[in-house]
Amino acid sequence: MHQRPPPARRCRAPGCERTVPSQWAAMCLWHQMRNRRFGDPSLTGCLKRSELKPYLIEVRRLCARGHEERTEHVFSGIQQRLRELAESTLAERLNAAAQGREWFRRAEEEIVRVTADANPVEAAHLIGALFLMRERVPRRWPTERAFRFDVVRAWRKLAGISYGSAWDHRLGKMRRMYRELRPRVVETVAEWLVTAYAPLVARLRAAARADVEEPKTFSDALAAALWPSFVQSLLTTSGAK
Ligand SMILES: [Zn+2]
Numbered sequence: 001m002h003q004r005p006p007p008a009r010r011c012r013a014p015g016c017e018r019t020v021p022s023q024w025a026a027m028c029l030w031h032q033m034r035n036r037r038f039g040d041p042s043l044t045g046c047l048k049r050s051e052l053k054p055y056l057i058e059v060r061r062l063c064a065r066g067h068e069e070r071t072e073h074v075f076s077g078i079q080q081r082l083r084e085l086a087e088s089t090l091a092e093r094l095n096a097a098a099q100g101r102e103w104f105r106r107a108e109e110e111i112v113r114v115t116a117d118a119n120p121v122e123a124a125h126l127i128g129a130l131f132l133m134r135e136r137v138p139r140r141w142p143t144e145r146a147f148r149f150d151v152v153r154a155w156r157k158l159a160g161i162s163y164g165s166a167w168d169h170r171l172g173k174m175r176r177m178y179r180e181l182r183p184r185v186v187e188t189v190a191e192w193l194v195t196a197y198a199p200l201v202a203r204l205r206a207a208a209r210a211d212v213e214e215p216k217t218f219s220d221a222l223a224a225a226l227w228p229s230f231v232q233s234l235l236t237t238s239g240a241k
Helices: 029-038 049-064 067-097 103-115 120-137 144-156 183-210 216-225 228-240
Strands: 161-167 173-178
Touching: 029 144, 049 067, 049 183, 067 103, 067 120, 067 183, 103 144, 103 228, 120 144, 120 183, 144 183
Parallel strands: none
Antiparallel strands: 161 173
């Protein structure tokens, strides 16, 4: 029997007139690429440093009210614990007969790599600033997923190794390029980060909201909330590992 091919479907992204490349695809190639890269088809770029800057300044100011050495100790503790957990999970995975999903392993490898290189204070300030910005400008990200893609991207950039090089035709020279992770790997890394930094984010949010002149209370509460064992239990219970 001769069957007529079904009419080409439209891309599901709002306002897009393009057709999908195959019967299984929901979006046109252009929107698929954006969805992979930014976590949402409606976005055309990642968060710019200048957009985040005011929130970074605010977070630094809030943290500066606390006991510097102690705050740094807490921030280092979060990152170190994150690294140790990713390393031990990775070691268990590589010893086991069944190694589990490939993207879990890739996510753990990426966490080990970035935590080895990133400055823990910068990392904490960055993640705090991102969450503060999302609270202040919720419409900046159409979805939680899109927000998390920016969190992971900005965090990876703290370690230079997130970059590869590529030839830029326009500039006529080699250019440093952000190396993309698969979306599933990004989602998994995000889960680890969001869980590990949740107590810090909660404290910062409360401090920013109240914006009270109580530096001592803030720093003590920060230290109490962020001991590595607490972060570990959070990661374990959330199933992030
Ligand atoms: Zn489209």
